[in-house]
Amino acid sequence: MVNSERQGIMMPRTTTARGDAIAAAADLFRRQGYAATGLETILAASGAPKGSFYHHFPGGKEDLAVEAVRLGGRQIAERLEHAAAVTATAGALVTAAAAAQAADLRESGYELGCPVATVTLELAGRSDEVAGASQSAFDCWAESLAGKLRAAGRTDAEAARLARWAIANLEGALLLARAARDASIVTEAAEITARVLDEGTAPRDQ
């Protein structure tokens, strides 16, 4: 059987329709959650025809949740990679990442928090695929930080543990910032985390 997606002329259009649906879903899930977002809304936002939806996503809407988490994971990973290239330490990388996330929050009227967290909390309890995609995203982000920590002399185990802890802090700060509608929660939390990562001490009386 020939898969039409693999036939030259069809590929760009098909790839775009699939990618457009994922991008539209990811944006909507990030702002308002998975369950609140109907398939019709996603299709309308993406401009994709309904007829091809189950061709691209045989598992239905849950496939979109997995792909949205993967997309969000890659977007933040790319942001971290770019920041890692121009920062010297793990703390500086955390500070840069927090500043970018805080800007997303402010510029979106506090709608754009973490692109992975909401779908994870909604679906991780009942979808192994979503839980796995979310775990991969968090692990990937932590690895960016762990590289900096190893370069600063931390052991592999210590770097992994501290990196995951720092990602957890950033995630939690994004949650608190959405509730308070105050992005400074993210940058202030990152300031403390950065100091701990780089200097091994918590700040006092700044």
Next chain:
Amino acid sequence: MVNSERQGIMMPRTTTARGDAIAAAADLFRRQGYAATGLETILAASGAPKGSFYHHFPGGKEDLAVEAVRLGGRQIAERLEHAAAVTATAGALVTAAAAAQAADLRESGYELGCPVATVTLELAGRSDEVAGASQSAFDCWAESLAGKLRAAGRTDAEAARLARWAIANLEGALLLARAARDASIVTEAAEITARVLDEGTAPRDQ
């Protein structure tokens, strides 16, 4: 006009019906999110008659979201107050809170994470009431920790900042733990946070 809720004999039943609906909604929202949980499911779980629902919750299902966040906020606040009474330091309090949350995760097959986070991420962007209830819950939890930090000689501002940072860390760790289905993420993150709060230093090579 006499409110039937205030008439002796009616009060217990009415109060119970409202409280039962809130408790059932809070449990369902915590496991699977707000939008995924239909009103019929909540009423079936609580045993409350549908007829009185809009009497108790004139704002409809969104009222339940606010009340569920308030209930979750109080439950964790009580847990923190009890733990604060038997722990000496902020770090010990974080460790105790993390152990309790990790136990909730494990015992529920990773369905019972933070009782506030999921609804917050789903609704904070479009409901001032939910955002406010979530912010109050996070602030209340942080205040338990801040009290310990002030008792240990931190300034008010420093205690408030570190306490919020520690709550953010616990929240993020609960999120990562649900994705990985590994509650040790919560206890390990708390170990680092506790050390920073109590000793002012990050652990090395434990």
